Amino acid sequence: MVVIDESVDASPTRSEEALLPLIFTQRADAWLRRIGVGAFASVVLGVAGLYYYAPPEYTRVGYAPTQPVAYSHELHAGRLGLSCLYCHTGAEESSVAKIPPTQVCMNCHQAIKSDSPLLEAVRVSWQGGGPVRWERVHQTPDYVYFNHAVHVRRGVGCVSCHGKVNEMPIVVHEKPLSMGWCLDCHRHPEDYLRPPGEATNFAWQPPRGQNQRDYGLTLKDQFGIRAPETCTGCHR
Amino acid sequence: MNRGGAEIAEPPLIGGNHDFGSLTTLICRLVERRAPAWWWISLMVCGSAFLMGGLMTAYVISTGIGVWGMNQTIGWAFDITNFVFWVGIGHAGTLISAILFLFRQKWRSSLNRFAEAMTLFAVACAGLFVTIHLGRAWMFWYLIPAPSVNKIFPNFRSPLSWDFAAVATYATVSTLFWYYGLIPDFATLRDRASRWLPQRIYGLLALGWRGSARHWHNYETGYLMLAALATPLVVSVHTIVSFDFATSVIPGWHTTIFPPYFVAGAIFSGLAMVVTLIVPLRVACGLQDVVTIRHLDTLCKLILMTGLLMGYGYTIEAAGAWYSGNPYEGYMAYNRATGPYAWCYWTMITCNVLSPQLFWFRWFRTTPWAMFFISLLVNVGMWFERFVIVVTSLHRDYLPSSWKMFYPTWVDIALLIGGFGLFSTAFLLFLRFVPMVAVSEVKAFLPQADPHAGSNPPARQAESGNGEPGESLWIESSDDDEEAPVHGVLARYGTPGGLLAAAGKVRAAGYQRFDTFSPFPVHEMDRAMGLSRSKVRIFTFVAGLLGVTFGQSLQWFLSASYYPLVTGGKPLNSAEAFVPISFETMVLWATFGTILGMLILNRLPRFYHPLFRGREFGRATDDGFFLAIDADDPAFDPERTAALLEQSGPVSLEVVRGD
Numbered sequence: 001m002v003v004i005d006e007s008v009d010a011s012p013t014r015s016e017e018a019l020l021p022l023i024f025t026q027r028a029d030a031w032l033r034r035i036g037v038g039a040f041a042s043v044v045l046g047v048a049g050l051y052y053y054a055p056p057e058y059t060r061v062g063y064a065p066t067q068p069v070a071y072s073h074e075l076h077a078g079r080l081g082l083s084c085l086y087c088h089t090g091a092e093e094s095s096v097a098k099i100p101p102t103q104v105c106m107n108c109h110q111a112i113k114s115d116s117p118l119l120e121a122v123r124v125s126w127q128g129g130g131p132v133r134w135e136r137v138h139q140t141p142d143y144v145y146f147n148h149a150v151h152v153r154r155g156v157g158c159v160s161c162h163g164k165v166n167e168m169p170i171v172v173h174e175k176p177l178s179m180g181w182c183l184d185c186h187r188h189p190e191d192y193l194r195p196p197g198e199a200t201n202f203a204w205q206p207p208r209g210q211n212q213r214d215y216g217l218t219l220k221d222q223f224g225i226r227a228p229e230t231c232t233g234c235h236r
Numbered sequence: 237m238n239r240g241g242a243e244i245a246e247p248p249l250i251g252g253n254h255d256f257g258s259l260t261t262l263i264c265r266l267v268e269r270r271a272p273a274w275w276w277i278s279l280m281v282c283g284s285a286f287l288m289g290g291l292m293t294a295y296v297i298s299t300g301i302g303v304w305g306m307n308q309t310i311g312w313a314f315d316i317t318n319f320v321f322w323v324g325i326g327h328a329g330t331l332i333s334a335i336l337f338l339f340r341q342k343w344r345s346s347l348n349r350f351a352e353a354m355t356l357f358a359v360a361c362a363g364l365f366v367t368i369h370l371g372r373a374w375m376f377w378y379l380i381p382a383p384s385v386n387k388i389f390p391n392f393r394s395p396l397s398w399d400f401a402a403v404a405t406y407a408t409v410s411t412l413f414w415y416y417g418l419i420p421d422f423a424t425l426r427d428r429a430s431r432w433l434p435q436r437i438y439g440l441l442a443l444g445w446r447g448s449a450r451h452w453h454n455y456e457t458g459y460l461m462l463a464a465l466a467t468p469l470v471v472s473v474h475t476i477v478s479f480d481f482a483t484s485v486i487p488g489w490h491t492t493i494f495p496p497y498f499v500a501g502a503i504f505s506g507l508a509m510v511v512t513l514i515v516p517l518r519v520a521c522g523l524q525d526v527v528t529i530r531h532l533d534t535l536c537k538l539i540l541m542t543g544l545l546m547g548y549g550y551t552i553e554a555a556g557a558w559y560s561g562n563p564y565e566g567y568m569a570y571n572r573a574t575g576p577y578a579w580c581y582w583t584m585i586t587c588n589v590l591s592p593q594l595f596w597f598r599w600f601r602t603t604p605w606a607m608f609f610i611s612l613l614v615n616v617g618m619w620f621e622r623f624v625i626v627v628t629s630l631h632r633d634y635l636p637s638s639w640k641m642f643y644p645t646w647v648d649i650a651l652l653i654g655g656f657g658l659f660s661t662a663f664l665l666f667l668r669f670v671p672m673v674a675v676s677e678v679k680a681f682l683p684q685a686d687p688h689a690g691s692n693p694p695a696r697q698a699e700s701g702n703g704e705p706g707e708s709l710w711i712e713s714s715d716d717d718e719e720a721p722v723h724g725v726l727a728r729y730g731t732p733g734g735l736l737a738a739a740g741k742v743r744a745a746g747y748q749r750f751d752t753f754s755p756f757p758v759h760e761m762d763r764a765m766g767l768s769r770s771k772v773r774i775f776t777f778v779a780g781l782l783g784v785t786f787g788q789s790l791q792w793f794l795s796a797s798y799y800p801l802v803t804g805g806k807p808l809n810s811a812e813a814f815v816p817i818s819f820e821t822m823v824l825w826a827t828f829g830t831i832l833g834m835l836i837l838n839r840l841p842r843f844y845h846p847l848f849r850g851r852e853f854g855r856a857t858d859d860g861f862f863l864a865i866d867a868d869d870p871a872f873d874p875e876r877t878a879a880l881l882e883q884s885g886p887v888s889l890e891v892v893r894g895d
Contacts (some may be wrong), residue, residue: 022425023439024843026895032843055385092515180387229801 056176063173066137068121077202078166084158084200091158092199094149102126106122136170138162143235154225155196157204160185166202184233186227190216193225249343249681252521256679256755256859257525261423263673267848271668274520282660289654290648293364298372303647309640314648315369316734317622318655322362323403323477323643324498324618327470328506329355329409333417334466337459342356343534345677349421351510352414353670357662358509359407361655369614381794389799392791395479398816402476405820409469409827413462416831419445419455420676420857424755427854439804443841446848447856451838452757457770458834460748462827465776467825474502476816481625487568488527488629489555489800497549501621504542504588506643508614511535513663515608517672519635526673529602536601539614543592546621550585571648576641577628580620587617591882651673676857680756686757687733703844709889710883711851720893723846725877726853727886732758735861738884739764742865745880753856772833779821780831786813787821848895853892864892 052058056222076082085091090098097231102125109119125132129198137159140146152158158165175181185192198204206215228234254262264277282748294661296303306313329351336344363430367373379400381389422442429435445451478498481489511532518527536825557569572581591613594600600607632639644652666672683689729735732754743766752761788811796809806813837839846852847864856862863884865877 022844023435024848026844028843029841033839038629057385136839176385178385180385232413 001070005209008097025126030061052125056181056203060178063137064170065137066228067135067170070118072169073171074167074169084165087225091120091148092147092152097148102132137173138177140177145236146234152199155198156185156189156192156201156221157194157199157201159202164202183229186229186233189225189227192216193218193219196223241858246342246789247528247530247681247879248526249530250525251528251679255635255684256680256682258275259679259682260428260755260858261674262522263526263671263678264425264428265640266576266667267669267671267700268428273519275664275668279661279664282657282664285653285657286661287657289335289648289657291533292650292654293368296368296647301369301371303645305645305648307640307642309633309638310627312369312626312630312641314623314644314652315365317619317626318652319362319369320367320498320622320626320656321476322358322365322408322659324460324474324502324505324622325358326362326410327354327474327499327502328408329353329358330406330413330466330470330511331503331506332510333413334463334470337463338467340750342681342804343531345674345681346531347510347514347535347673348677349414349417349670349674350387350666350672351506352410352417352664353663353672354509354513355410356407356414357659357666358506359403359410360661362403363407364658365651365655372414374435381790387799389794390720391666391767391801391803391811392795392817393803393810395476395483395816398820399480399635401817401820402473405824406469406473409462409466409823410684412827413466416459416462416834417674417677418670419443420447420673420755421674423447424675424857425549427857439843441872443835444843444845445840445857446845446853447753447755447862447883448838449752449754449758449761450767452754453762453767454770454834454837456757457772458830460778461773461776461830464825465780465823465830468645468819472816472819474498479816481629486629486633486752487557487562487564487627488553488572491553493552494554497546497552498546500549501588502541504539505615507535507539507542508611508618510671511539511607512609512615514605515611517667519604521667521672522523523673525597528679529604532604532607533601534593537579539611540592540595543588543595543614547589550589563834567632568629571632572624572628575632577624577631580624580628581791582618584617584624587613588621591617612888638821644686676756685732685756685758687736687760688752689731709886711888711890721895722862722874723849723892723894725881726847726850726886726890727863727881728852728888729861729885730752730887732861734885735863736761736764738863738881738886741884742863742880746871747865747869747877748787749866750872751864751866753853753862753864755857758861771837772830774775775827775833782829784818784822786825787818790821844890849894850890850892852888852890 077084083145087100087104088097088098090096102122105119105122106126109116109122113119121132151161161175161177163172165171173235192212194201194206206212250259265300266272272535300372301315302315306315329348332344332351333348333355337348346485367376368377379390379397381392386397390400422438423445426435426438426442475495475498478494482491482494484490484832514535515532518524538613554569557565560566572578591610594610595607627642679685704713727738731737735752735754736758739750739761742750750765752758752765754761791814792809792811796815803807850862852860853862854860863881863886865881867874871877878889
């Protein structure tokens with residue numbers, strides 16, 4: 001009971017202490033509300049931005065580096081009708097498609113436009129100046145075991161992953177090459193399959209009267225295609 | 237204090253002869269005064285360990301976990317030992333804050349705040365270890381079912397996914413529960429602070445809490461809901477952690493005793509940590525009146541009980557190995573007790589089963605240094621228990637050709653110390669910036685807090701100005717601007733009983749727009765003010781229902797429809813396997829719903845309120861009991877309202893102006 005009396009003694013000083021100015025005025029609530037709304041909006045915008053700017057759909061698609069030689073796929077593969085395989089010899093039989101050596105260029109360009117200034121870098125290379133330093137456009141990460149031949153020989157067309165290269169004066173990274181994009185096809189290959197011989201044909205269409213899916217299912221069945229969806233299918 | 241001679245007098249929960257104000261001052265001392273020397277010294281020691289742990293973490297993440305002593309056979313060692321150890325430590329905090337609350341164990345109020353803080357920091361340590369054990373710690377987000385360009389999702393049929401959901405939910409819910417309990421105490425600190433920055437920081441954290449009875453009403457219901465949600469949650473967490481082991485086929489792990497045995501062990505180790513922390517702290521902080529010998533005695537009894545459960549668990553493990561007739565299980569049990577790690581096993585048995593038996597003797601339960609020593613032994617024993625489970629089970633499995641030994645490297649040891657550094661540093665900072673005891677809760681257990689406590693008349697007579705002439709009751713309004721509209725009349729009472737009686741009178745006089753304010757919820761005030769049942773529970777229910785629906789349908793959609801991948805031969809839609817995560821989402825959403833419901837119903841945060849202009853109103857979060865009648869009440873009349881309040885026995889009266 002003694003202590004309670006003490007509190008009475010103590011209370012006057014306490015109430016003098018209590019003469020404090022307001023900590024928050026009327027405006028504080030309005031400001032804090034604005035800050036709260038702003039913080040919420042920035043989080044939403046931040047997440048939305050992350051989802052828009054971070055995926056390969058944004059970071060990779062559209063990548064079109066300037067090459068040391070102004071080589072046009074649109075001219076060679078498109079108008080002149082060279083087969084993809086003429087230069088990318090590994091596409092059908094190797095795990096990588098391969099960049100052609102200078103020899104391949106010179107097969108024709110020893111005779112055709114042999115002194116064009118556009119081919120200067122090729123001529124330097126041909127005369128012993130080392131390989132042409134092409135800029136790589138499409139690249140899978142090191143932890144992906146991608147086999148080019150398997151895809152081409154089972155009827156995945158060049159166009160499915162590289163876009164219409166035959167219409168590109170400068171090669172552009174057209175597809176995202178993200179894991180989800182790979183899985184889209186691995187889960188439903190029938191949407192993309194074509195007869196294996198038609199892999200390099202940019203103008204290929206399913207036979208008249210059949211849609212892609214039904215025709216793709218036939219091919220999937222015929223060639224026993226079981227695109228792996230397990231982790232170890234691509235990551236070993 | 238003497239309540240009828242026939243009853244056996246229970247020892248008081250709060251010792252000494254404290255009143256509300258002195259209790260607040262006592263508990264807030266470490267926050268409000270200059271930090272004592274012991275605090276700085278401890279911070280330097282623990283902070284160094286913390287910094288070293290930080291550097292080690294950076295080293296492990298940048299170099300890879302090959303710097304640990306693990307090998308092909310022993311894929312989990314100190315990392316998972318530490319993880320399970322720290323998650324376990326956390327469990328006692330939730331036991332004290334939630335389970336004992338549901339059991340109406342009033343003594344918990346002296347311990348729950350710092351035990352909950354202990355939970356948070358222990359779970360942070362657990363999170364650290366489980367994150368770096370991934371090896372590529374930056375890939376931890378793979379565990380979150382967030383849509384990404386990879387278009388793959390976690391395997392929801394795996395206990396490791398459940399573990400992530402459980403620990404993440406546990407960390408979130410514990411933090412929110414802790415913060416929820418802190419709101420009134422932050423208001424106390426706000427109102428007592430005299431410097432600019434603490435006023436603002438505590439003010440922001442307090443969300444404009446002003447101790448209104450209408451707020452307390454929703455708040456208490458919310459607290460009950462949170463306790464009811466945290467109770468099954470805490471049991472689920474260590475159950476699921478045990479599934480990480482029990483669903484495997486490793487001898488020594490694959491056993492049905494694991495879930496209860498893990499939960500009991502978790503609470504056992506956590507209670508020991510509570511004792512380890514509180515025994516020195518109550519002396520250092522002068523809190524012997526708040527955490528009395530009675531509290532420690534009860535904690536020791538709980539340690540004894542859970543220690544017996546541990547003994548039962550160890551026995552069942554060995555008995556199961558024998559009774560199964562499985563040679564691998566049998567060898568595992570034999571190898572634990574006699575193999576190269578036998579010293580770990582016997583350390584565990586001695587510390588966990590034998591040492592708590594001393595608590596059968598009253599002397600050990602009432603002598604702080606003795607129980608401190610035993611609690612340290614239990615901490616050590618429980619760490620070794622996890623080591624025994626993880627390492628000795630792994631190091632000799634089915635193939636003798638792959639038998640190996642584990643030897644920790646210096647990085648293992650440094651990280652173990654670093655974990656303790658993180659825990660203790662965070663705890664010391666907590667002690668300095670947050671009241672370590674729930675101020676608003678312990679006040680309610682003072683004898684004076686009972687509104688019907690008739691046996692302490694000195695306070696009543698001294699504090700209430702019944703006999704004085706009316707004019708001395710009125711204090712000058714703090715606002716000089718006399719033109720501001722009158723917000724209402726504020727009356728302060730000396731005791732909760734006085735406030736309760738006044739509220740009854742005001743309500744009987746026909747007022748509706750009035751409110752009472754107190755530093756702790758006054759019993760029966762809900763009835764005196766005619767408040768209907770709080771609607772917070774509806775928020776809890778609806779949010780929980782949405783949460784469980786969300787969890788179940790998310791897992792169904794991702795596992796059976798969007799990302800159908802057969803694992804372990806289980807069906808794509810394994811509804812049973814989805815139960816743990818659905819449960820976690822239910823608890824998580826219900827927690828959000830409860831807190832949101834409390835805030836919405838109380839119209840908080842509201843940092844400015846005209847009543848804050850009241851000169852003495854700051855005491856509403858300390859030792860003052862206030863009643864305010866709004867000027868816009870239909871029954872309000874400057875003369876008659878003032879007269880009514882003058883007759884209600886207040887200590888002081890004030891007209892509050894402002895809008």
